[in-house]
Amino acid sequence: MLRLTERLGPIAADQASDTLTLPFELRIRGRLKATSDSGRELGLFLDRGPVLRDGEGLRAESGEIVRIRAAIEPVVTAHVTAGLPLARLAYHLGNRHVQLALGSDDARPDQGWVRFPPDHVLEELAERLGATLERHQAPFDPEPGAYTQLGHGHSHSDPHSHSQAHHHEHEHEHDHDHDSHPHGHGHTHAH
Template sequence: MLKLTERLGPVAADQASDTLTLPFELRIRGRLKAKSDAGRELGLFLDRGPVLRDGEGLRAESGEIVRIRAAIEPVVTARVTAGLPLARLAYHLGNRHVQLALGSDDARPDQGWVRFPPDHVLEELAELLGAALERHQAPFDPEPGAYNQLGHGHSHPHSHSQAHHHDHEHEHDHDSHPHGHTHAH
């Protein structure tokens, strides 16, 4: 069994010796036994938490690299006018704490879409917000979330045993990704 132990982030297809195609429900697991797309036995021994992204590379103990592929699975794509209607749709669906993929079509620059696993409650909400629904098969690779972007976490290790204040100095432009740094201690 090839033991995959290290996340590499996105890798080019030619960097990998094999691929592993998984549905979303298995890409959220850190421990997994699976067969690669070439039929090899694989074991994932990864940190728990981050979702395996489509195109992400995993390094084996041997140094070999396996590339993750998002499987084709049942999804619902809700299409709506870009701008405020799309923002409203994404907000209300996201407020249900479900994973969402977001995108737009080059052929329809006036529209955007929100994709999610089939769920009659979410589908009804999307239609109430003016979305046209398409139930189909497609890869489901949802947004990782602002604080889960690979290589761009904001970690502030410190003890919470007493009240204190600290400033946050960062070597990047906050205009490119708005977020707050309010901490209650």
């Protein structure tokens, strides 16, 4: 078994000797046994937390490099007018503590989209906010968290200085006991 132990960040396809295609639900795990796209047995032994991104390289103890690919999987893409409608849609969906991918359509510069795993509650919410839904198969590679940077808790491009003592207080106040939420869908956290 090839033991993958080091995250390399984004790499070019020609830098890797093999690829590993995984759905999002497996790219959030730090420990995993898998089979590469060429049929080799792999073991992931990585730090917990950061999601494996499409195009990210992993180095094995032997020095070999494997490139991660986001699998094609069922998704819902909510298309809406760019600007405030897109911001409102992203805000309300993100407030449900789900992973979201964001993008724009080059063919329609007045449109943007938010992509998420199928969920009837989120789909209803998106439609109420004026989005047109597309249920299809595509890679799901959601936005990394605002403070995520390859194994670091905070990005060093944060607007506040790390040389001063400080603590973070989150301005949102709500119960994190997910059994008490009025909506009935699962939660995926990549903290």
